Amino acid sequence: MKGLEKLGIAELNSMQQEAYDAILRTQNDVLILSPTGSGKTLAYLLPLVELIDANNDNVQALVVVPGRELSLQSDRVLRQMGCGVRSQACYGGRTAMEEHKVLKQNRPQIVFGTPGRINDHLEKGNIDANNIKYLVIDEFDKCLEMGFQNEMSKLIATLPALRRRVLLSATEAEQIPRFVEMKKTQRLDYLDDEQEVSERVEVYEVKSPQKDKLDTLSLLLKNIGEQQSVVFLNYRDSVERVDQYLRQQGFVTSAFHGGLDQRQREDALYKFSNGSSTVLVSTDLASRGLDIPNLENVIHYHLPVNEEALIHRVGRTARWQASGRTFFIVGPEEKIMVEGIDAEPFELNAVSVLPKPIMGTIYIGKGKKDKISKGDIAGFLCKVGGLSSQDIGRIDVTDRYAYVAVRREVINSMLKNVSGQKIKGLKTVVEPVR
Known part of the structure; x- marks a missing residue:
């Protein structure tokens, strides 16, 4: 409930509640078919964090996703829940060696990642397969569509302690591939209960x-x-x-x-x-x-x-x-x-006024691994950059950098003020995102 409160969610919908009970209260493998936008990420994350042993520093669950954006987003949702379970997103576009360093530092208990990158870490021993009990394949239809059959088959074959499998899709599953090895599958099908395009x-x-x-x-x-x-x-x-x-x-x-x-x-x-x-x-x-x-x-x-x-x-x-x-x-x-x-x-009216957002985005080249927090960034932009709290919007801090929404009309003056200045004694790049 605390995790839901932090996400601003009052209660679970029927699909999420049934998924929660099926994953947490049974020993079945679970197949969840539910429309896009119905909250499938929370449907598996909420029970999964309860199954994780918080006293065990090893990776205990893998969440396989088709692309880096979904791995980053799912990781972000779990962190926002603030439930005390450590996680990390792993994906292509950066070196496996760099990720390995972060894995050693973070000691994540849940890893979100693309099939190829997770296999890479398993092969090199960066992730210990012997403690992984839970496997989630999110958007498994997309994973198959993108040709990840061999990578996923190889991945599953290297998990000797695997106990439970959870598969999620927003489209009808014609057939679950044999290599997934689903056992006593509980199917939660919410596709028939929804219009293909929501009435909303x-x-x-x-x-x-x-x-x-x-x-x-x-x-x-x-x-x-x-x-x-x-x-x-x-x-x-x-x-x-x-x-x-x-x-x-x-x-x-x-x-x-x-x-x-x-x-x-x-x-x-x-x-x-x-x-x-x-x-x-x-x-x-x-x-x-x-x-x-x-x-x-x-x-x-x-x-x-x-x-x-x-x-x-x-x-x-x-x-x-x-x-x-x-x-x-x-x-x-x-x-x-x-x-x-x-x-x-839909009839178009003659309109000449362009919609202009109030905010712009700036990039700051330091993040959590540099011991930089949201408060540090807000203080730096106010004290050194000359901004007021009303000038600053959403702040997103990743491991190595941060994005900040700043009122567009004050960005140029702020950039001049912070040019060459240090944040917590560290030189950094501060630049607008074009």
């Missing part, structure tokens, strides 16, 4: 008079105003083109796709999640595993390639009990071909 999501069709939809998108975003929106496209180069166009028009955006390096992707997500950009332009990479609080609008610049892609895209809004909107921008020769979608026409 209003669905609109926006007509584009030209095949090139850039002008229509720009006008739609002006009609939406200051609300946050994700614009989905099917190709990386299209994301770059649309993002560049919107920036030239004066919008404050974040671009997100698999071709960006780790720092660029994290910059984009932090800017968007802390409200210092109003538009996230992305491939379907952002349609899974990202929990963006209070996202009001999902825009399909390119129509989704299939029904499953639509479900995951729209699942970014109306999470938990919130409401949201989704817009299909339809060109002259296009039609919404997804069965069951009843879209109302």
